[in-house]
Amino acid sequence: MHEQIMPLRCGHTICYLVKGPTGSLLIDTGFAESLGQLGSQLKMYALDLQIVDYLLVTHFHPDHMGIARDLAELGVTLLLPSCQVPFVHQLDHMYARDHNRAFRPIREEDACRLEPEDSRKFLSAHCGIDGQVVQTPGHSPDSISLVLDSGDAFVGDLCPFDQVELYGDVQMESSWEKLLGLGVHLVHFAHWPDERV
Ligand SMILES: [Zn+2]
Numbered sequence: 001m002h003e004q005i006m007p008l009r010c011g012h013t014i015c016y017l018v019k020g021p022t023g024s025l026l027i028d029t030g031f032a033e034s035l036g037q038l039g040s041q042l043k044m045y046a047l048d049l050q051i052v053d054y055l056l057v058t059h060f061h062p063d064h065m066g067i068a069r070d071l072a073e074l075g076v077t078l079l080l081p082s083c084q085v086p087f088v089h090q091l092d093h094m095y096a097r098d099h100n101r102a103f104r105p106i107r108e109e110d111a112c113r114l115e116p117e118d119s120r121k122f123l124s125a126h127c128g129i130d131g132q133v134v135q136t137p138g139h140s141p142d143s144i145s146l147v148l149d150s151g152d153a154f155v156g157d158l159c160p161f162d163q164v165e166l167y168g169d170v171q172m173e174s175s176w177e178k179l180l181g182l183g184v185h186l187v188h189f190a191h192w193p194d195e196r197v
Helices: 035-043 068-073 082-087 092-097 116-127 161-167 170-181
Strands: 004-010 013-019 024-027 054-056 077-080 131-135 144-148 152-156 186-189
Touching: 004 035, 013 035, 013 186, 024 116, 068 077, 077 082, 116 131, 131 170, 144 170, 161 170
Parallel strands: 024 054, 054 077, 152 186
Antiparallel strands: 004 013, 013 024, 131 144, 144 152
16 A cells, blocks of 8 residues: 555544645544644654645534634645535534634635545545545435545544444445445544454
């Protein structure tokens, strides 16, 4: 595998930097005001925020997208599949309710539309990353995952495979079927330890 995977702990969210030979993709962010945390986590790998070219948000909950706008202003491009577009602002009101002035909503015009079916070509051309974005609803309707050809998958808050049976949720089960069908064997979550499947 030629991608490097770096877990970055930002509060209770584990973000991941997937670094390809020609570009880097950040999976998720922490809450608003976590830019400094992200910077210090990158420093542990002797990197800084400038290494981040693209951002992929596994789903638009506040603990996964809080600093997307700050990153956009630093030149990071949000990759946005159309299945996520209706959900981008669904929970902005939570920050507004908490009077969190540090949070600023995402501007869709800064984002780059990336459909799952075009993602393999895009990631290869722009980052040298071999993999694809897939829709994996279950935790939320807008949930997506990044699946690398190495068998690594970044699934956000999808329920771990060893617990999926407990839920009897058809959507969750079909998302897992999709991931296993793509040869996934090491799963990276946003809040739980890695799982081998
Ligand atoms: Zn979460």
